[in-house]
Amino acid sequence: MTAAVEVAIRRRRRAVRLPALGASGWVALTAVALVVLAALFAPLLAPHDPDTGNLLAAYARPGAAHWLGTDATGRDIASRLIYGARTSLLGPAAIVALSLLIGVPLALVSAWRGGWVAFVITRMLDVLFAIPGLLIAILATAVFGAGLRAAVLALAVAYLPYTARIIVSAAERERRQEYVRALTVQGASALSISTRHVLRNIAPLIASQSTVAFAYALIDLASLSFLGLAVQPPEADWGVLASDRDAVLQGHSTQVVAASVLVIVTVLSLFVLGARLAGERPTVRGFLRRRGAR
Amino acid sequence: MIGFVAKRLGGLLLTLFVASFAVYGAVYLAPGSPESVLFGSHPPSPEVRAAVRHFLGLDRPFVARYAIWLGNVAHGDLGRSVISQQAVSDRISAPLNVTLALVAYAAVLIVIFGVGLGLLSALKPGPIDATVTGVVSLATAMPAFVTAALLTSFFAVRLGWFPSYGLEAGFGGWLRSLTLPAVSLAVISSGLVARVTRTATRQVIASDHVTTAEARGLSRRRTIRSHVLRNSAGPVLSVTGLQVASLFAGAVVVEQAFGLNGLGGLLISSIEQKDFPVVQAIALLLVTAFVVLNAVADVLVAALDPGARSAVAR
Numbered sequence: 249m250t251a252a253v254e255v256a257i258r259r260r261r262r263a264v265r266l267p268a269l270g271a272s273g274w275v276a277l278t279a280v281a282l283v284v285l286a287a288l289f290a291p292l293l294a295p296h297d298p299d300t301g302n303l304l305a306a307y308a309r310p311g312a313a314h315w316l317g318t319d320a321t322g323r324d325i326a327s328r329l330i331y332g333a334r335t336s337l338l339g340p341a342a343i344v345a346l347s348l349l350i351g352v353p354l355a356l357v358s359a360w361r362g363g364w365v366a367f368v369i370t371r372m373l374d375v376l377f378a379i380p381g382l383l384i385a386i387l388a389t390a391v392f393g394a395g396l397r398a399a400v401l402a403l404a405v406a407y408l409p410y411t412a413r414i415i416v417s418a419a420e421r422e423r424r425q426e427y428v429r430a431l432t433v434q435g436a437s438a439l440s441i442s443t444r445h446v447l448r449n450i451a452p453l454i455a456s457q458s459t460v461a462f463a464y465a466l467i468d469l470a471s472l473s474f475l476g477l478a479v480q481p482p483e484a485d486w487g488v489l490a491s492d493r494d495a496v497l498q499g500h501s502t503q504v505v506a507a508s509v510l511v512i513v514t515v516l517s518l519f520v521l522g523a524r525l526a527g528e529r530p531t532v533r534g535f536l537r538r539r540g541a542r
Numbered sequence: 543m544i545g546f547v548a549k550r551l552g553g554l555l556l557t558l559f560v561a562s563f564a565v566y567g568a569v570y571l572a573p574g575s576p577e578s579v580l581f582g583s584h585p586p587s588p589e590v591r592a593a594v595r596h597f598l599g600l601d602r603p604f605v606a607r608y609a610i611w612l613g614n615v616a617h618g619d620l621g622r623s624v625i626s627q628q629a630v631s632d633r634i635s636a637p638l639n640v641t642l643a644l645v646a647y648a649a650v651l652i653v654i655f656g657v658g659l660g661l662l663s664a665l666k667p668g669p670i671d672a673t674v675t676g677v678v679s680l681a682t683a684m685p686a687f688v689t690a691a692l693l694t695s696f697f698a699v700r701l702g703w704f705p706s707y708g709l710e711a712g713f714g715g716w717l718r719s720l721t722l723p724a725v726s727l728a729v730i731s732s733g734l735v736a737r738v739t740r741t742a743t744r745q746v747i748a749s750d751h752v753t754t755a756e757a758r759g760l761s762r763r764r765t766i767r768s769h770v771l772r773n774s775a776g777p778v779l780s781v782t783g784l785q786v787a788s789l790f791a792g793a794v795v796v797e798q799a800f801g802l803n804g805l806g807g808l809l810i811s812s813i814e815q816k817d818f819p820v821v822q823a824i825a826l827l828l829v830t831a832f833v834v835l836n837a838v839a840d841v842l843v844a845a846l847d848p849g850a851r852s853a854v855a856r
Binding site: 490 | 556560571680691692799821825830
């Protein structure tokens with residue numbers, strides 16, 4: 249191996265660095281970190297038990313005892329929101345992780361093998377893409393019963409096209425690069441090139457894409473909980489907490505507004521973070537590719 | 543162009559075929575046999591069960607049942623509800639109207655606010671652009687169920703301007719009852735459309751032919767109309783089509799939030815009752831609406847911009 253090739257390879261590797269986040273990126277990262285910390289340390293932070301109520305203290309006004317008041321059965325709203333961060337984050341995390349676990353190998357195989365393998369994989373993704381994710385999840389809960397497990401599995405499958413398509417085109421671009429040819433000449437196997445080098449190089453893209461997918465997964469999963477198909481009450485989840493219609497109709501909107509604000513702030517922060525991780529202002533093509541991810 | 547349409551139509555039919563198989567097959571996988579719903583907690587004698595299974599066609603092999611179902615669907619016969627024995631097409635016609643009205647209302651809002659705000663921020667750089675961009679970013683992070691809860695709490699409960707639940711009679715009643723649902727449904731999509739509109743329009747404004755047109759002394763109004771808008775229409779149409787198509791799935795959430803008896807409400811209640819023929823029919827209808835609207839948007843984009851034909855067809 250000549251020194252020049254070695255330098256070229258090393259330079260490609262060193263290129264894997266997170267782009268500067270900028271002011272808005274740091275604000276978004278802080279917001280996300282706070283939510284994650286709240287979820288991790290929920291038992292320490294929550295002033296009350298999220299599931300035990302006191303019927304005598306139903307719909308208490310916000311105050312020293314209950315920061316955000318209580319709900320219809322006298323449960324502390326702030327504590328339920330803090331505990332709700334757990335399911336609201338764990339669900340989307342599982343969806344994105346599962347979808348990457350299936351999508352990344354599928355995408356790498358498609359980009360590397362090409363031919364009929366790529367054709368079959370592309371067609372499969374196209375068909376999946378043609379069914380709205382929410383509908384796939386609703387059907388899955390119809391078949392396997394309502395609950396977090398069916399919803400998470402279904403959404404992981406529904407999110408495959410969004411993850412895989414972008415990785416396929418990035419991997420195809422990488423494949424034509426000089427350093428891949430250099431490695432091939434050295435006798436490196438396709439498996440080692442694609443996992444040790446290509447995957448490293450497209451890691452920032454995957455990170456950015458996963459951040460945005462996480463936000464959409466949070467929306468979809470909370471929507472399913474709102475429909476009563478994913479997280480089941482009395483368990484606290486932002487989707488469940490934001491769907492307390494009875495409280496709203498009786499004029500007690502604190503819980504619904506607070507849960508809504510948490511969803512909006514978290515989703516918005518994830519979007520900003522995703523855009524900054526991509527290291528560029530979002531472009532038209534990027535948006536068309538994501539196509540709203542619904 | 544004809545070749546493109548034919549190719550797109552072929553892809554559409556293939557997708558619909560696979561999707562119909564998935565929709566039918568998914569329900570087939572459900573644990574418990576479909577006829578059990580009818581018997582409730584009283585297990586029937588084996589003879590009665592066999593007779594019911596034969597009556598419902600459940601004793602035939604899966605592929606045969608799928609083929610019969612698909613053939614019937616192609617003729618407009620969507621089957622019969624297991625619960626009410628009513629024809630599914632009769633059962634869904636009223637809810638279908640509610641959902642269509644809701645989606646149409648939301649689509650109008652998306653075109654007006656999405657494209658309008660996008661153009662406004664593209665053509666008016668500075669403080670207007672910054673404000674609109676901020677509002678648009680917020681909108682893209684507002685899921686329908688969140689918007690629905692916030693709008694209900696403010697406009698329906700506190701101000702009492704709109705009903706919070708159900709559908710009032712007459713055209714005016716529908717318009718009033720569907721306003722909050724349509725806005726809830728439209729917010730997130732309008733944000734996405736506005737953002738794409740802004741970026742696409744900015745890109746065209748920065749291109750050489752617009753500079754040339756301005757240098758030739760064309761008025762700003764004329765330049766924008768015949769050079770900028772014409773060229774930014776492709777991506778805008780494409781994203782709008784996709785967003786409007788996705789409204790059919792999003793409507794499920796909004797109908798539930800506002801107690802509207804649309805397809806979404808019927809889908810959820812049919813799932814709870816395990817009325818699978820109705821579930822299959824609605825799922826197929828929603829997928830078809832999504833796929834067809836997307837294809838229509840693609841064809842319109844291709845008609846507008848020959849370059850897009852090869853890009854979209856791939």
